[in-house]
Amino acid sequence: MDDDRRAPGDRHRGAADHPVPRAPVHRRRVGARVRRDGGVRARRARAVLAARAGPPGEGSGLTPADLPPRFEPGAIERRWQAAWEAAGVARAPETPRAAPFTVVLPPPNVTGDLTLGHLLGNTVMDLLVRVHRMRGEPTLWLPGIDHAGLATQARVRSFLEAQGVRLDGLPREEILTRVERWKREHERRIAEAWAAAGLSLDRTRYRYTMDPEYGRATRRAFVALYRAGLVYRGERFVNWDPQLRTALSDLEVEHAEEPGRLLYLRYPWADGSPGGVLVATVRPETIFGDVAVAVHPDDERHRAAVGRRVRVPLVGREVPVIADAAIDREFGAGSLKITPRHDLLDYEVFRRNPGLPMPPDVIDADGRLASDWVPEAFRGLDRNDARERVADALRAQGFVEREEPFVHSVARSERSDAVIEPRLSTQWFVRMGPLAPAAVEAVRSGAIRLYPPRWELTFYRWMEALEDWCISRQIVWGHPIPVYYCGRCGAETAAEEPPPRCPACGHDRLAADPDVLDTWFSSWLWPFASLGWPEESPDLAHYYPTTVLVTGRDIMFFWVARMMMAGFYFTGRPPFAAVQFTGLLRDERGRKLSKHLGNSPDPVQLIAERGADAARFALLFPGPVEQDSVFADATVENARHFLTKVWNLVRFAASHLPEGTEPPDRPPALSPSSPLENRWVLARWRRTLEEVDAALAAYEVTRAATALHGFLWHDLADRYVEVSKDALKGERGEPVRRESRAVLLFVLERSLRLLHPAVPHVTEELWHALPHRGDLLALAAWPTADGVRDDPEAVEAMETVYDAVRTLRNLRAGVGASADPSPPAWVRPAGAAAARTLEAERETMLRQSRVGSLRFLAPDAPPPADAAPAVTPAGEFFVARPPGGAAASDASLRREREKLAGLLRKTEERLRDPGFRSRAPPEVLKEAEEKARELGERLRRIDDHLAPGADRPTA
């Protein structure tokens, strides 16, 4: 198994196990140099200066020429990361003066390196954190790592094995040293990956689940639960991993269907009479632990057998045939051999039937046959070999009646992949029953919201069926269980610090419990222990409860639900107000990204090759973050193209803004005579902002990214820039030029702010190439719509104009106008309103459609000769056919007619339906009538242009 799902931050499979190339990011020492002096202002100023000095061959001025024609992320990203670091951008205030925004990073475990799945969650968190920081909220994003006890020990174990060293043979101290060394190396790599991704984590508040303070928090939690009777020790059936030699919780076990062999064994009568009882089993090696054979009490086939005795094959031990209602009559031969120490169901049957002897374990902690109940010949065999050998012996001695292939559910350790051995053993447990209700109630009442909300159902279902949680692990790496046993009276004492003497008898020789705690027992305290709990630390007082937890839904049970329970129990408050679940990443073939399949890019390498911003944007767009989505090479390519587009947009703008242009401190004030495109683009920007804000409020980061992508590329670059070029060149007069400059700068600068949380580096770089106020975009304010008015008329007019432009471009292409770059064109508007709009924007249409001239025709004027016609709701358009050019063709007009006629037919049918007329709301009715009228009108005009006498398609 390559499953690294052990620490909260490690939700996605596929950590790269191969050596990671040296992180390509060489952090400049800018931060270190300036950190010594005091004062945020001075630090920031220096940071900016240092950053500006960055790219080789660049001047220090901020003239537009500074922006190179190519966008190279590497240097840019390093430079701004250093600047943010030096300016302390990510540093949360010691004493926030407003309601804070807090996020704790799900600590990745030190088992391995960061995966793309981590980067997905991290990007979402960074985006949210940066938005709220820009909104002026005191913002804390707390980083950390998880010691991931079992996972780490398992990894170190196989790492050492590869070098021929057996971890299990090493003394405890030596193991700890080795693990510690492993941890330091991976901790460094994780930190480098965070830095390379541009995450604005508050590194001064870095926490490690194994540091001394955290250890104390863990012991405090244990002791508190112990005293409340919510932690107990008992002999239970646990999931035993014989390879790692430890117990596991139910959640760490994976079930899968696997092929096996079902053996039908004859247990002969003890009295020697012929026959016996037929028993089916897939685990013949456990027969040495049998204490009975059980059948269902109502099973006619076996009725006579109950009460008689049979002999266990191979060993000849006598056991009774008993009746128990738990036996499945349909399965196998309808009878079950009872091996109480190695199967939960058998154990329950055993307990219901007093008088049976309790056998020893016939399979030991290593998964080998053991104990004197096992014949000499089989002792010490691994259970897998034993299964074959026992089956062979059974066959040889004639006990096997028949056998058949059988698919059964097999439980495996998600850590070692070893088949789990159900084992009766003494372990520590947390009683979940009393802890659950507060968490369930919080979700039910909305005190904690889940995004997307559908996960609530899954949450409730699991919470209803909670089993007690086995928290003791028989490994070295982890928090020791803080329980001490008196060497004299045997009293058991739970205490945060080792007691000097036994509280019961005063004896001073106490033995510590040899086990350590499940990693999740420290993880579930993360939201408050990372802030200083159990101390009443200032951070805990200021920043707890946290605002939102972003994590993969695959650890909802492992971690999220348990944090809720711990949060309410230990702090009396919810640990977070919201949980955003992210989806899984898949490749273009729909497979999960995983190390195993080799389809999971290493994020550090990805960032080195394509840039952090491109990687980040590719994770946010176009696939929805909250759903499983595809991450392919093309996705990154796409993101990169978008960033290049924005880059060039700024280059264009910068080249049209003269030296000394004022920063866009307030929205441009438009006048009634302002160009349509200025009114339009401001309105569109406003709507984009509203969409982004709404999306973020609902934790739909992809929707926010999509809105920005569309606006910047299609509205601003494709349309606004093209339409306003003349104005920016001054061809429409100085006042218009000034206004258009102001509008362009305002919209672009504000859009960079909106985009910054998603792709912080490029936007920071670009922001500095534009007139701006302030030291860093990262410290700029999140925009508001204040002073920018929505303008529905402008939006509608622009649609009309662009429909016209598209129609003319189309006609131009249709007549083969590439030969003649500027054919004359005409328009006959449909109605006064269209006429007004089109006439006002005649210049725009002329330029954008690249026709040579555009003349307006009176309603009753004859259509121009030798011109290709098109009919739109706004009017009739004509483009002259070049002499000797393409022959007149009505094909496209006829196709259009066909389509419109079909639409008209459908609309008229609807209008004739009495049900529709009486039940549809009046506005829908009116709309349909208007549509029918307009379609009819347009059809009539099309017919006018179709050659008279030619075959006309019928409506």
Next chain:
RNA sequence: GGGCCGGUCGUCUAGCGGUGAGGACGCCGCGCUUACAACGCGGAGAUCGGCGGUUCGAAUCCGUCCCGGCCCA
């Protein structure tokens, strides 16, 4: 066996009672127009998984089945 998610142009997706079903990638055609060819403009391409139902009206609501994925037993 139970639960959840998804099935919409070739691909990824938006839309979640009234639309000529929107976008991106890919494809085809035209264009190097000094921000961008990592680009622009235009075009083709979808009976919205199947079947039933509710409704004046269904991609959208309900039922059922099929396919893919995930989770739990």
